[in-house]
Amino acid sequence: MSHAYRPPLRRSRLTRRGRLALFLGILIATGAVVLVPVLRGGYGPEQPRRLTIPEGWRASQVYAAVDRELKxxxxxxxxxxxxxxPALPAEAKGNPEGYLFPATYPVTSKTTPATLLAHMVRTAHEKLATKAVADGGRSHGMTPYQTATMASVIEAEAENRADMGKVARVVHNRLAKSMPLQMDSTINYALNRSTVDTTLSDTRIDSPFNTYERQGLPPTPIDNPGLEAMAAAVAPTPGNWLYFVTVKPGDTRFSATYEEHKKHVAEFNKHRAAHAGPRAG
Known part of the structure; x- marks a missing residue:
């Protein structure tokens, strides 16, 4: 018996959207409940932003930067x-100055001020606990908090990293001779300013940070030092210097005698007078 020719039946294909709709229909018909993720092309994990805290910033500057970054x-x-x-040394008495370690930190939409500051404090502890810093501090009879305090002065006083070891030596030599440190940076911290113009009246202010009248280190760090300043604090450059002054950018003079220091200060004053801008009338 002959049969008429019939073309083969074509199987219909479901599109991706059709397959998804059929799958959902089956689930709904059977009473199953599922959560279907929404697929959005091009969206991935949140990329962290970066917040950089420079060496030598005071806590007040760090707080302001965090507020700005987190809006x-x-x-x-x-x-x-x-x-x-609670994460700070007992000596700090709750003040995180010196322990908001300068570095670049990731920031996301979930970052809070507390988590960010805690990250900085943990990093400071880690840097102070590195073998070179920790061993060096112990060899000088300093606690980690004292190391952070001395490093903060070095960070503020040294014009560049190359001078940090010499500045540290001046600090150590003065402490060994029971001489006041006489650091302008501690006066600036007490007066909440930054300047090279320290007057005679400034050096007589009643403050625990007045290292012209009080011996020893200031009671707390005066900024947040980096690792280089910490390393310099515990491994100062050998020398007998007791004084220093930055005569001009890139030219810091270190002296063992006050007579020599006075000559350098005179050069500083001369250079400054020669490069002073015109005064307002």
Whole structure:
């Protein structure tokens, strides 16, 4: 018996969207409940932003930078600093100055001031616990907090990293001779300013940070030092210097005698007078 020719039947294909719809229909019909993720092409994990804290910034500057980066009202980070107090040395008495380690930190939409400051404090502890810094501090009879305090002075006083070891030696030599440190940076911290113009009246202010009248290190760090300053604090450059002055950019003079130091100060004053801008009338 003959049969008429019939073309083969074509199987219909479902598109991707059709297959998904059929799958959902089956699940709904059977009473199954699922959570279907929404697929969005081009979207991936959140890329962290970066917040850089430079060496030598004071806590107040760090707080302001955190508030700006996280788009929070001024004072938010300072208030959050209370949360990191338990992680600080007892000597700090809850003040994180010196322990907000300068570095670049990742910031996301989930970052809070407390978590960011805690990250900085953990990093400071890690740097102070490195073998060279920890062993060097112990060899000088210094606690980690004292190392951070001395490093903060070195960070503020040294014009560049190459001079940090010499500045550290001046600090050590003065402490060994029971001489006041006489550091302008500690006066500036007490007066909440940054300047090279320290007057005679400035050196007579009643403050525990007045190292012209009080012997020893300041009671707390005066900024947040980096690892180079910490290393210099515990391994100062050999020398007998007791004084130093930066005569001009890139030219810091170190002296063992006050007579020699006075000559360098005279050169500083001469150079400054020659390069002073015109005064307003």
């Amino acid at each position: 929070l009202p001024p004072g938010s980070a300072k208030a959050a600093a209370l949360a990191v107090a």
